Amino acid sequence: MKRSTLGLLLSCALVSGAGYAAPVQLSSFGNLPDDTEVNGFHGTFLYGQTGTVNGVDMPILGYTEMDKLNGLELGVGGDHIRNGMNGMALNLFNWHGGEDNGLNIGLANQLGNLNGASIGLYSGTANMTGLNLGLANTTANATGWNLAGLGNYSTGNITGLNTVGLGNDTEGSIYGANIVGVGNYTGGEVKGVNVAPLNWTAGNTQGLNVSLLNHTADVQGVNIGALGNWSEGKITGVNAGIVNVSGDVTGLNVAGFNKSGNMTGANISALNWTGDVTGFNMGAINLSHDVTGMNLGAFNVANNVTGMNLGVVNMSTGSSTFDFGLLNSASATNFQIGLVNVTNNLEGLQIGLINVATNAAVPVLPIANFHRSF
Structure with a gap:
């Protein structure tokens, strides 16, 4: 009696375990066996839907849906993994939610959060840590390398390297290198290197x-x-x-x-x-x-110059310390040397062919002097 009861319990446990995780499951608009978890191999022709696959998933000329993949997917078709993947997916197109840890290769990849690499003609992720490679890439925050042949569009920040053939559009900030063939637009700030024929940084x-x-x-x-x-x-x-x-x-x-x-x-x-x-x-x-230091030019115009004003023509609407040029004009000055010197208040020396000083503290030199007082 005890042996019969024990045998019955073991049989029920085996049947229950077999119903929970199948070693092999084949799908084509239905599952054989009809389990929600596969520990081993899952194959799909045309269309299949299951729970979690731990092992190998192979969609052939079809589209497979599952909750989660832990392992390897090799297919000629597409997939929708609702809660992410741990491993590698090689397919025509990959559509994953949740978080992916590993490698995705497809003509088009649309992923949730990615820790690893995504390679495709189109590669879109939520937050990405690793490598995003495609002709066109979209991402939220990216940490690592965002590489596109045509363009990168990021709604968040880039930390690392953002490179593209045509243009980068980053709504957030760049922390690293932003390098592009035509133009970079950054909505936030850039800390690092920004290289392009056209860079527009809002921050x-x-x-x-x-x-x-x-x-x-x-x-x-x-x-x-x-x-x-x-x-x-x-x-x-x-x-x-x-x-x-x-x-x-x-x-x-x-x-x-x-x-x-x-x-x-x-x-x-x-x-x-x-x-x-x-x-x-x-x-x-x-x-x-106002200039404090040296003003050097063919034509210098300033208000106040504290230092040296050196030019063919020097004009200061306020005061100047030292004017040297063919024509010097200042409201007040200490020294003026030129062919023509004009000032209102002269505190020092004025040397020129023609010197005009309304108020001069010392005599002016030499040839033609026009001054009111010394």
Whole structure:
């Protein structure tokens, strides 16, 4: 009696276990056997649906749906894995929810969160850690390498390398390298390297920004635009281009044309148009507010100059310390040396062919002097 009862219990357990996990399951609009879990092999022809597959899944000329895959999928068709995969899926197209840990290869991949690699003509993921390779890639946050032949579109941040043949559109920030054949758009900030014929960064840039045309907010580092740089914020570092337009600059501003706020450092251009300059202002034409340092150009126009004003024509609407040029004009000055010197108040020495000083503290030299008092 006891042996019969024990045998009955063992038989029930085996039947129950067999109903829960089948070693082999074949599907074609139905499952044989009709189990929800497979530990071994699952094959699909045309259409199949099951629960979890632990082992190998093989869809042949069909489409398979399952809850989860732990293992390997090899097929000529497509799949929909609702809760992600641990392993590898090689198929014509892969559609996965949840989280994938491993490798996906297909003509088109649309995945949930990915830890691993996704390779396809189209490769789309939620958050990605690893490699995303395709002609066109979409992702949320990406950590690793996002590589596309045509374009990358990211709704989140990129940490690592974002490279593409045509364009990168990143709604978040770049922490690493953003390199593209045509254009980069970054909705957040860039910390690292931003290289493209056209870079448009809505936020700040820290690092290296290289392009034909650059747009950014603040720049800390190097901003190089072959045609021009447009920075709506401040520049701290090097700003180099044919045309530079920015807020305040601390460092080096080099261009055919520089338009900036206040300048601290060196401003070098054919035409410099700035606010206050502290340092060195060199250009064929320098237009600035107050200059503390040296103003060197064929034509210099400033308000107050504390230092040296050296040019063919020097014009200061306020005061200047030292003017040296063919034509020097200042409201008040200490020293003026030129062919023609004109000032209202002269505190020091004026040397020229024609000297005009309304109020002079000392005599003016030499040939033609026009002054009211010494």
